[in-house]
Amino acid sequence: MGQGPxxxxxxRSSRCPRPRRSHRLPAAATGERGAWLPxxxxxxxxxxxxxxxxxxxxxxxxxxxxxxxxxxxxPAIASQRRWLSDELxxxxxxxxxxLHPRFTGVDTRGVSSGKGRILASLAPFxxxxxxxxxxxxxxxxxxxxxxxxxxxxxxxSAHASVWVKQGDAWRLRFDQATATTR
Numbered sequence: 001m002g003q004g005p006x007x008x009x010x011x012r013s014s015r016c017p018r019p020r021r022s023h024r025l026p027a028a029a030t031g032e033r034g035a036w037l038p039x040x041x042x043x044x045x046x047x048x049x050x051x052x053x054x055x056x057x058x059x060x061x062x063x064x065x066x067x068x069x070x071x072x073x074x075p076a077i078a079s080q081r082r083w084l085s086d087e088l089x090x091x092x093x094x095x096x097x098x099l100h101p102r103f104t105g106v107d108t109r110g111v112s113s114g115k116g117r118i119l120a121s122l123a124p125f126x127x128x129x130x131x132x133x134x135x136x137x138x139x140x141x142x143x144x145x146x147x148x149x150x151x152x153x154x155x156x157s158a159h160a161s162v163w164v165k166q167g168d169a170w171r172l173r174f175d176q177a178t179a180t181t182r
Contacts, residue, residue, distance in 0.1 A: 074136050076144040076163035079170045084131055084150070086124040095122055100164055100171040108157050108179040127152040134158075144170070149180070156180050 079098060088094050096119055103115040113121075134147040142165040150157050162174040 074144060074146075076146055076170045077133060077136065079163060079172070080146055080148065080161060081131060083172060084125075084129055089122055089124045092119050092122060095119060097169070098172060100166070100173040103172060104174050106176040108155075108177045125152065127154055150177070
């Protein structure tokens with residue numbers, strides 16, 4: 001009885017109990033008839049190779065509104081600027097509207113505070129504070145992470161703020177501050 005060629009013995013390690021097949025497609029993936037193909041390769045036959053260069057995308061022509069769209073900032077950034085304003089920090093009701101009901105904040109000393117403690121200690125800043133945006137990342141269509149630095153004459157701190165959209169308003173859900181050097 002004729003048997004086909006024997007498969008080479010595969011060493012098994014304790015980390016990998018079963019031998020793994022090579023991730024390379026056999027020569028049959030190029031389209032040879034009658035050759036064995038892995039199931040995934042059979043499903044993907046006819047699709048371009050993932051490492052193939054993508055087709056060039058024609059550059060969009062600038063129009064009248066593209067510059068205006070680039071200049072507008074995310075509404076969460078506008079809310080972040082509002083949170084730092086002296087007008088809002090002097091008005092507890094307006095600040096309560098901006099904070100999420102389950103707000104948590106961590107200050108530069110590592111002390112965690114809830115919405116009640118933050119509202120009780122809220123006051124305008126003694127020195128003017130400027131805000132520099134490091135990045136805005138959309139975690140979900142209704143959740144945004146804003147990374148920014150606060151600078152005043154006396155201190156510099158890095159912040160990460162999570163904003164959640166509720167209805168039409170963006171509310172501050174989490175803010176963490178880390179003291180940094182100038």
